[in-house]
Amino acid sequence: MKTLKTTLLALLLTVTYSISKANLPNRSERLTMRYAISAYVDAFTHGKCAGLADVIDDSAKFSHTRGEKIISFSKNEILESLKNQQDVEQNCTTTARIVESTAKLVVYKVQMKYEKFSRxxxxxxxxxxxxxxxTNVSTVFS
Incomplete structure (x- = not known):
């Protein structure tokens, strides 16, 4: 009986581990451009921050232009502010499209359209x- 319980427990743990790992993309998927932009959009639009820290370079710069004022943030400051927005769904329509692309660099325009303004x-x-x-995010509001 003890062997049966141990075997069932081991099987349960294996199944639980397999299911939890199935929800995470594998390493090669996390290295793609598509995964990086999806992680960004999920974090800022849907409050789903899992994986975002992995796709932001440590030296990344974030800047917001508000009128004539430019406010700059580091990776750590952005990640810290997103903790307060965990699982908060923005009331906007978000689109992402490539503006410019080379073999080593791409610029996306991510537009978040709210009722009275756009980010x-x-x-x-x-x-x-x-x-x-x-490596860089520049934000304007219109």
Missing amino acids: INFVTMTDTGNGWKI
């Missing part, structure tokens, strides 16, 4: 050799 993010990503990383 436009120009997201620059670079192929670092260790996957595509967000």
Whole structure:
């Protein structure tokens, strides 16, 4: 009886581990441009921040233009502010399209259209050799 319980427990743990790992993209998927932009959009639109820290380069710069004022943020500051928005669904329609693309660099225009204004993010990503990383985000409001 003890052997049966141990075997069932081991089987349950194996199944649980397999299911939890199935929800995470594999390493090669996390290195793609598509995964990086999806992680960005999911974080800022849907409050789903899983994987975002992995696709932002440590030296990334974020800037918001508000009128004539430019406010700059680091990777850590952005990630910290997103903790307060975890699982918060933005009331907007978000589109992402490539504005410019080369073999090693791509610029996406991510537009979040709210009822009375739009937030436009120009997201620059670079192929670092260790996957595509967000290196710069410039945001304007219109």
